[in-house]
Amino acid sequence: MEISAPAVEQAKAVVAAGLAPALKRSDAPSFGCFPVYSPYEIIRAAGLLPVGLMGAGASIDIVHADARFQSFVCSIAKTSLELGLQKRLVGMEGAVFHSICDVARNLASVFKRNFPGMHIEYIHLPQNAAGPEAEDYLVSEYRRVMAGLEARMGRRIDDAAVAAAIREYNRPRRLMRELYAMRAKEPERIGAAEMFPLVRAGTMLPPDEHARILQVAKEEFTARKPRRMDRVKVVVEGAFCEQPPIGLIETLEGAGCYVVDDDFCAGWRWFSTDVPEGPDPVRQLARAWLERGRATSTRFNPDKPRHKDLVRRVRESGAQAVLFMPAKFCEPALFDYVVFRRELEKENIPHLMVEFEEKMWTFERTRGEVETFVESLLFD
Amino acid sequence: MAEYGTAVHEASRKAMTAWYDRLAAAAKTGAPTAYLMISGNCVEILRAFDIEPVFPEVNALQLAIRKQSLPLILKAEEMGYSSDNCAYVKADAGFTFGEAAPGGGKIPKPTFIVCNFVGCNVYIKWFEHCSEFLGVPLTMIDVPFVRAERPSDGDVRYVVAQLKKLIADCEKATGKKFDIDRLREICALSAKAEDGWQRCKDLCKNTPAPMDAYFDAINLMGPINVLRGTQDAVDFFDVAVREYEALVAAKRGPIPVEKFRIVVEGPPPYPFYRQFRDLFAAWNAVAVQSTYSTVGGIWEFGFRHDPKNPLESIAQQMLMENLCNRSLLDRYKQIRRYVEEWKADALVIHSVKSCRLFSAGQGDMRDYFANELGVPTLLVESDLEDPRYYAQAMMKNRIDAFFESLEHRKLLRRAQ
Ligand code: SF4
Ligand code: SF4
Numbered sequence: 001m002e003i004s005a006p007a008v009e010q011a012k013a014v015v016a017a018g019l020a021p022a023l024k025r026s027d028a029p030s031f032g033c034f035p036v037y038s039p040y041e042i043i044r045a046a047g048l049l050p051v052g053l054m055g056a057g058a059s060i061d062i063v064h065a066d067a068r069f070q071s072f073v074c075s076i077a078k079t080s081l082e083l084g085l086q087k088r089l090v091g092m093e094g095a096v097f098h099s100i101c102d103v104a105r106n107l108a109s110v111f112k113r114n115f116p117g118m119h120i121e122y123i124h125l126p127q128n129a130a131g132p133e134a135e136d137y138l139v140s141e142y143r144r145v146m147a148g149l150e151a152r153m154g155r156r157i158d159d160a161a162v163a164a165a166i167r168e169y170n171r172p173r174r175l176m177r178e179l180y181a182m183r184a185k186e187p188e189r190i191g192a193a194e195m196f197p198l199v200r201a202g203t204m205l206p207p208d209e210h211a212r213i214l215q216v217a218k219e220e221f222t223a224r225k226p227r228r229m230d231r232v233k234v235v236v237e238g239a240f241c242e243q244p245p246i247g248l249i250e251t252l253e254g255a256g257c258y259v260v261d262d263d264f265c266a267g268w269r270w271f272s273t274d275v276p277e278g279p280d281p282v283r284q285l286a287r288a289w290l291e292r293g294r295a296t297s298t299r300f301n302p303d304k305p306r307h308k309d310l311v312r313r314v315r316e317s318g319a320q321a322v323l324f325m326p327a328k329f330c331e332p333a334l335f336d337y338v339v340f341r342r343e344l345e346k347e348n349i350p351h352l353m354v355e356f357e358e359k360m361w362t363f364e365r366t367r368g369e370v371e372t373f374v375e376s377l378l379f380d
Numbered sequence: 381m382a383e384y385g386t387a388v389h390e391a392s393r394k395a396m397t398a399w400y401d402r403l404a405a406a407a408k409t410g411a412p413t414a415y416l417m418i419s420g421n422c423v424e425i426l427r428a429f430d431i432e433p434v435f436p437e438v439n440a441l442q443l444a445i446r447k448q449s450l451p452l453i454l455k456a457e458e459m460g461y462s463s464d465n466c467a468y469v470k471a472d473a474g475f476t477f478g479e480a481a482p483g484g485g486k487i488p489k490p491t492f493i494v495c496n497f498v499g500c501n502v503y504i505k506w507f508e509h510c511s512e513f514l515g516v517p518l519t520m521i522d523v524p525f526v527r528a529e530r531p532s533d534g535d536v537r538y539v540v541a542q543l544k545k546l547i548a549d550c551e552k553a554t555g556k557k558f559d560i561d562r563l564r565e566i567c568a569l570s571a572k573a574e575d576g577w578q579r580c581k582d583l584c585k586n587t588p589a590p591m592d593a594y595f596d597a598i599n600l601m602g603p604i605n606v607l608r609g610t611q612d613a614v615d616f617f618d619v620a621v622r623e624y625e626a627l628v629a630a631k632r633g634p635i636p637v638e639k640f641r642i643v644v645e646g647p648p649p650y651p652f653y654r655q656f657r658d659l660f661a662a663w664n665a666v667a668v669q670s671t672y673s674t675v676g677g678i679w680e681f682g683f684r685h686d687p688k689n690p691l692e693s694i695a696q697q698m699l700m701e702n703l704c705n706r707s708l709l710d711r712y713k714q715i716r717r718y719v720e721e722w723k724a725d726a727l728v729i730h731s732v733k734s735c736r737l738f739s740a741g742q743g744d745m746r747d748y749f750a751n752e753l754g755v756p757t758l759l760v761e762s763d764l765e766d767p768r769y770y771a772q773a774m775m776k777n778r779i780d781a782f783f784e785s786l787e788h789r790k791l792l793r794r795a796q
Contacts, residue, residue: 068743070761072464072733077740099525101501106741109708113744121527122707126538127497127504128522133541137524140534144527300497300504300520331736334462335469335505339512341460 007217008194011201014213015246018059019083022051022204023091032095033203034080034104035241036298037125037267039142039285041165041275043096044207045157046149052203052268053095055079057245058359060086068110069103074329075358076242077107084115094119094152096145099127100241100298101332119152121145127300129290138286146282162281168207170274175214176202177269179221180261184317187233187258188226193250199265200243231258232374235319237310237340240266240296242327244356251363252323252354255370256378260317266296297332306336307343314349320377322351323370327358350377384627384634385596391619392599395612400486402432407488412554415490415510418605418676420498420523420702422543422694424570424685427609428563429550434490435606436476436506440468443475444650444765453766466734467765469506477513491553493518494546499525499704500737519549523698526706531699539695563690566609570685574677576617577604581680583624584668585722587641588633590624594644594667595657596634605676639664640786643718645671645711645745646730646738651767659776660728663783667728669718671711672738674703678714708741712748719755726756726786732764756789758782 014021022030031043032053040050055076064085065078083089095118097108105122112120123145126134146157176199183190198217202210236252240263252259275288295301295309314322322344326333337353344351352373354366406413414426416433423433443449452474453467459477461470476487493516495507504520511518521542524535547558580600584593591597600620607613627633642660644667649656660667677683683701686693699705703714719727727749731739742759750757760778763769 066743068747069741070731070733070739070743073736073740099501102499102736103740105501105525106708106736110741110744112709113712113748122525124524124527126522126524128520128542130520131541131545133538134522137534137538140532140538141524144532144534298501300508300522302518302520329464331465331502332505334465335502335509337462338460339509342512 007213007220008198011197011213011217014201014204015197017204018056019051019053019089019092019204022049023089025049028206029093030091031093032089033267034095034097034107035076035265035267036098036100036296037270037289037293038096038098038123039145039289041162041169041285042142042146042157042282043149044165044168045161046146046153047155048093048149048153049206051092052200052265053080053083054203054265055242055358056083057243058361060088069107072329073103074242074327076327077103079358081107081110081114084111089115089118092118094121096121096123098122099124101330103331104241119148121148125289125299129301129303134290135283135286138289139283142282142286159281162285163277166275166277166281166285170277171211172202172207172214173269173271174274175211175218179214179218180269182218182221184260186226186228187231187260188228189224190221192236192253192257192259192262193246195259196246196249196264199269202268203265230378231256232321232377233258233260233317233319234321234323235260235310235314235317236262236264236323236325238297238324238326238330238333238337239264239356240298240333242330242358244325244327245358245360247363248356248360248366251367252370255367256374257323257370260319261313263294263296266294270294297336307339310340311343311347311349320350321373322349324351324353326353326355328355384632385591385599385623387623388591388596388599388620391616392602395607395616396602398612399432399606403434403488404486406432407485410488412491413488414553415493415507417496417498417500417503417507419496419500419503419704420677420698421496421605422494422521422546422698423606424563424566424609424690424694425543425546425550426494427566428559429554429556431491431550431554433606434487436472436510437468438602438606439475439487440472440765441650443471445653447651447767449651449765450767466502466506466736467763468734469502469509471765472506473509473513476510489514490516492516492549494521495519496521496523496698498523498698498702499706502737519546521546521698523705526700526710531696535699536692536695539698540691543691543695560690564687567685567690567693568687569611569614570609571687573604573608573613573617574679574684576614576621577679578682579621580617580624581669583621583628586628587723588631588638589641589666589668590627590633592634592667593673594648594670595653597670597673601673601676604679634666635661635664637664638666640726640783641666641668641722641724642726642728643667643669643671643715643722643724644728644730645715646742647672647732647735647764648730649732649762649770650764652762652770652772655772656775659779663779665783668722668724671703671715671718674714677702681717704737708745712745715745715749716753719749719753725790726758726782728782729757729759731759731761733761733769734763734765756782756786
């Protein structure tokens with residue numbers, strides 16, 4: 001892919017086009033990955049293109065999915081299903097769901113019944129990271145998934161292919177880490193509404209094409225001569241699954257925030273380092289999930305309590321506050337808020353809750369709330 | 381013979397009260413106790429160490445049925461819980477956290493917390509919060525969700541390895557050495573109670589059914605889930621089987637004339653248990669089976685704890701032999717069996733806002749049963765704990781309209 005326009009514009013165009021171009025590609029059939037984390041490398045090694053099955057924002061009217069999922073269920077579940085019911089996933093070989101919450105789990109079943117032509121997979125990612133049995137279990141789980149994909153695709157997935165995919169994905173991962181580090185240091189250099197499409201584009205592209213855009217973006221950002229403004233540095237937490245509309249992120253910035261860290265598309269930026277490229281790549285992947293994975297609300301890890309990790313991220317990024325941003329009806333995020341809030345208050349870190357829905361399109365109220373919050377911090 | 385269900389109700393109440401008394405005593409003496417979840421639980425292991433189990437879900441249920449839940453839910457919402465979070469958790473949190481003596485002195489602060497993560501992801505949050513707010517250590521038992529026909533060997537190994545860790549934690553908490561023979565005895569008692577469970581459920585295949593397998597199943601659920609592995613549970617099921625067999629012989633059931641046989645899916649609206657039940661009784665409808673009664677375990681299809689392989693069979697029950705750890709499609713299969721083998725006329729889905737484990741996707745379930753299988757299906761919505769989501773007038777309208785059309789259908793069929 002040639003990067004003709006500025007990288008951010010290119011990324012925005014990729015995001016705006018949605019899944020349609022990925023579904024039409026001739027080089028590899030696409031395979032939907034519901035958030036949060038998927039073992040993309042294994043899917044890639046099966047000759048597939050992993051793409052984010054992450055809802056459809058305001059780009060789709062719900063016609064059928066409301067009759068399947070009730071009013072009190074998050075939007076991403078409904079719009080993802082609606083895409084299928086409106087035949088907008090034709091060409092997608094299959095999809096994978098994970099043990100992130102009760103909604104995602106039941107959604108996997110609904111997909112299976114309604115789209116019998118798709119290969120629907122459900123991965124139970126361990127909720128107990130303590131002890132060697134979790135690693136053995138996860139290896140056996142990945143091997144099970146591989147066997148299913150092998151049967152579906154009629155080809156063997158050998159270790160060399162998994163190792164190659166690990167190498168492939170390490171590139172964009174590394175670049176995303178570098179951009180995040182750059183922004184944490186100088187948030188005036190990279191806007192949150194720029195970073196977001198850059199990351200999101202990776203959920204629709206092969207890793208090498210994504211890496212190319214990120215590389216150009218990095219060069220463009222490095223060349224900038226920005227001016228720091230009087231804004232409040234915040235960490236955004238809670239949007240690890242359903243994704244906010246870009247207008248909301250623009251609103252946060254417009255209301256006076258520098259976003260220095262966030263958990264948008266968390267599963268696509270899961271690891272804190274590269275995945276090691278040693279022998280037994282499937283085990284490397286499993287071990288990396290356990291040892292180098294994020295602390296998000298959809299996983300339990302006694303060694304890395306999420307509320308402590310949030311405080312650590314605030315301290316390390318030099319943020320002054322936390323914007324807690326759960327998707328409406330997102331039970332894991334909403335439950336975690338209780339413990340987050342308690343911890344932040346213990347640590348004297350100001351915070352604000354900004355609930356969102358992927359399909360929201362007016363941001364006036366949010367703007368007012370965030371502005372008031374920012375002012376209270378700037379002029380305190 | 382006595383009134384319908386009196387003996388069962390009394391026996392259940394007595395056995396459960398004895399358990400509450402033991403908890404109250406433990407709250408005073410500091411005898412070891414542990415929090416546990418209902419679904420696919422491993423209470424047998426705690427019993428092997430004489431650790432009394434505490435079930436916060438039962439606490440939440442009791443609060444709702446006694447109409448005490450709302451102020452506690454509001455209190456939890458002040459603590460930061462969302463109006464969209466499972467209200468079972470909120471009622472228990474409002475009740476337990478921030479009090480000088482959690483549980484009002486009647487429910488002990490646990491020695492430790494065992495999170496048997498069997499299906500419901502909210503379990504993890506709930507028990508993490510308990511651990512955090514009460515300052516009590518937590519042991520997580522991660523039970524892989526059923527993704528294929530059967531759990532894989534890797535799944536079983538993973539759960540057994542964690543059960544062994546739990547055993548080590550129990551040894552530490554009590555200073556007692558693990559005795560596998562004791563666990564075998566306990567599993568044998570579990571299996572006996574499970575025999576009784578299956579018999580009670582099977583008896584409901586009779587017309588009329590001798591019990592309401594939704595509204596009255598609650599009498600059976602306490603003993604099977606909370607007291608399993610004790611002689612008390614075995615004795616209880618002896619009483620239950622005796623009473624229900626006698627009712628079958630006398631061709632009697634919970635209502636004078638059984639007119640409609642229904643299968644009910646989803647937990648009941650506990651704050652309005654009576655009112656909700658009356659809406660069905662008014663139509664002489666009896667639940668001959670229910671999925672809610674199998675959240676803890678499914679024994680009517682033959683699974684038993686196995687004294688010969690105690691740990692593996694405990695793992696098997698956690699993995700496979702309960703409703704919560706099975707997929708929605710497996711639940712469709714279960715309901716389909718219920719409709720066919722228990723000869724039901726209709727399916728009633730009570731969709732509860734709190735419990736997405738049950739409710740998320742129930743619209744699809746309705747589509748499957750109504751449109752694909754042609755089973756008359758009613759879907760109504762409220763909540764199992766939060767009284768704010770129950771609207772009696774609307775509920776009555778929906779239920780009346782459904783049974784009217786069902787009656788009409790029956791008449792038509794008879795005329796043909
Ligand atoms: S938005 Fe939250 S509740 Fe919805 S599927 Fe994602 S994690 Fe689950
Ligand atoms: S979501 Fe349902 S199963 Fe889970 S704790 Fe709440 S009521 Fe229980």
